[in-house]
Amino acid sequence: MMLKLLELKEYIKQIGDKHGVSVKIFAKLIAAFTIFSLFCTKFGYNARLNNIAVTLLLSVVAAVTPDMVFAILVCIVSLLNVYPVSLILAIVLLVIYIIVYLLYLRFVPTQIFVVIAVPFLCIMNIPYVIPLLCGLLLTPVTMISSSIGLAIYYVFKAISATQGMTEGASIANTVNFFGMLLDNIKTNKFMMFSIVIFAVVILLTYIIRRQKFNHSSYAAIIISSVLLLVAFVLATSLIENSGDVLSVVGGVIVSAIIVVIVQFFRISLDYSGTKNIQFEDDEYYYYVKAVPKLSVAAPDVQVKRIHAQVPSNSTTNLKEAIDRLSAESENLEKSVTEEDQ
Amino acid sequence: MLSKKKIKIMFLMASYEKGIGKKDLDRVKFYKNDYIRLNILRTVVYVSIAYLLILGLIVMYNIEYVVKNALSIPYTTIGIYAVTGYALLTILYVFITLIVCSVRYDRSRKRVRKYFKYLKYLGKYYQDDENDEEEH
Numbered sequence: 001m002m003l004k005l006l007e008l009k010e011y012i013k014q015i016g017d018k019h020g021v022s023v024k025i026f027a028k029l030i031a032a033f034t035i036f037s038l039f040c041t042k043f044g045y046n047a048r049l050n051n052i053a054v055t056l057l058l059s060v061v062a063a064v065t066p067d068m069v070f071a072i073l074v075c076i077v078s079l080l081n082v083y084p085v086s087l088i089l090a091i092v093l094l095v096i097y098i099i100v101y102l103l104y105l106r107f108v109p110t111q112i113f114v115v116i117a118v119p120f121l122c123i124m125n126i127p128y129v130i131p132l133l134c135g136l137l138l139t140p141v142t143m144i145s146s147s148i149g150l151a152i153y154y155v156f157k158a159i160s161a162t163q164g165m166t167e168g169a170s171i172a173n174t175v176n177f178f179g180m181l182l183d184n185i186k187t188n189k190f191m192m193f194s195i196v197i198f199a200v201v202i203l204l205t206y207i208i209r210r211q212k213f214n215h216s217s218y219a220a221i222i223i224s225s226v227l228l229l230v231a232f233v234l235a236t237s238l239i240e241n242s243g244d245v246l247s248v249v250g251g252v253i254v255s256a257i258i259v260v261i262v263q264f265f266r267i268s269l270d271y272s273g274t275k276n277i278q279f280e281d282d283e284y285y286y287y288v289k290a291v292p293k294l295s296v297a298a299p300d301v302q303v304k305r306i307h308a309q310v311p312s313n314s315t316t317n318l319k320e321a322i323d324r325l326s327a328e329s330e331n332l333e334k335s336v337t338e339e340d341q
Numbered sequence: 342m343l344s345k346k347k348i349k350i351m352f353l354m355a356s357y358e359k360g361i362g363k364k365d366l367d368r369v370k371f372y373k374n375d376y377i378r379l380n381i382l383r384t385v386v387y388v389s390i391a392y393l394l395i396l397g398l399i400v401m402y403n404i405e406y407v408v409k410n411a412l413s414i415p416y417t418t419i420g421i422y423a424v425t426g427y428a429l430l431t432i433l434y435v436f437i438t439l440i441v442c443s444v445r446y447d448r449s450r451k452r453v454r455k456y457f458k459y460l461k462y463l464g465k466y467y468q469d470d471e472n473d474e475e476e477h
Contacts, residue, residue: 102391
């Protein structure tokens with residue numbers, strides 16, 4: 001079973017190496033299409049954006065342009081979807097994006113993808129992937145990114161909750177709407193709880209996976225998943241009172257499986273071959289623990305075609321031709337030797 | 342003549358120049374102190390803009406109160422709080438910039454050193470090739 005999985009891993013890696021650019025563009029296209037479709041389905045207030053042609057066009061643009069353009073497109077789409085609800089709110093959201101960029105993302109630009117991923121994974125009911133993956137692959141700084149992402153998701157949730165409460169575009173109504181929205185966010189205990197738990201889980205996963213014991217990464221995933229499960233089941237039943245515990249349990253389990261798959265494809269170690277080495281130089285004494293990586297050669301499947309006739313020269317394999325030539329020359333050599341004797 | 346080692350070095354250098362090397366070479370054009378100072382200056386500008394935007398949002402949230410009590414609001418006290426907040430935020434960000442830029446510069450310099458080492462190596466290779474050709 002393990003061997004089969006490792007072979008599959010090598011095979012997929014080979015495909016990735018062979019068609020790197022095309023695979024990346026295709027993956028980006030799928031990701032962009034999923035993100036734009038999800039956003040338009042859940043928070044699609046702009047009828048013009050809410051159609052498949054626009055979504056597809058945006059996805060193609062996002063797929064063929066640099067990664068940062070993809071991130072900017074997501075921000076623009078979110079603003080354009082808020083604009084029909086309230087112009088002021090769209091401006092406020094733009095201001096918030098600018099503040100987030102100036103005070104945080106300027107220092108760690110690549111974290112924008114964590115910020116973007118959180119709201120979409122929340123829509124898909126698997127936001128728990130984020131703290132597990134961030135702790136496993138990145139650094140504790142991602143605590144800030146996940147918090148911003150969660151806050152943005154709850155802002156959009158609050159918009160959809162308060163959207164129908166005010167009518168008209170007068171200044172008084174707009175201010176009223178803005179106030180209601182902020183009150184909705186301020187009183188959202190579940191949001192605060194999620195932010196804190198995500199931060200704790202990121203830190204916990206990071207600390208455990210850096211330990212020296214065997215299978216520390218998988219132990220980190222399991223422990224953090226259990227923590228997430230207990231915390232969110234309690235929070236759902238106590239704070240939200242929605243009783244949707246099953247979706248939380250399902251979400252955590254699916255997230256944990258996704259993270260295990262990612263970890264398996266990232267690195268798999270053979271702990272049975274662990275070596276503890278000690279050596280020294282002028283300044284230090286080294287205690288080194290070396291764990292070999294598990295790897296197998298990808299299955300090299302060759303289909304041999306058996307023809308009734310000898311294939312023409314143009315289709316003959318070069319290797320086969322060389323083999324045949326060497327066999328012929330060997331025979332020739334043998335016959336010459338026999339004749340001499 | 343084709344040399345496997347030379348091709349490997351050239352590939353490494355080209356991929357570095359195309360990727361992170363671009364930023365690294367831009368960074369090490371400056372002295373470390375100048376690079377950090379420039380970034381601190383940028384940070385102060387960005388923090389000022391962000392702080393003004395935050396103040397704008399706070400005012401907007403309390404606009405009803407502001408309009409009703411426009412004459413009785415203690416502007417001096419609020420001003421002192423605002424300036425103190427700005428000073429604290431700026432100091433915090435200057436400190437963060439100092440650390441981030443220092444670490445970034447050191448890492449870039451380390452990579453650029455390696456890059457120049459390869460460049461020197463490659464130059465030596467070409468020099469040897471030229472000498473060989475001349476001898477022949």
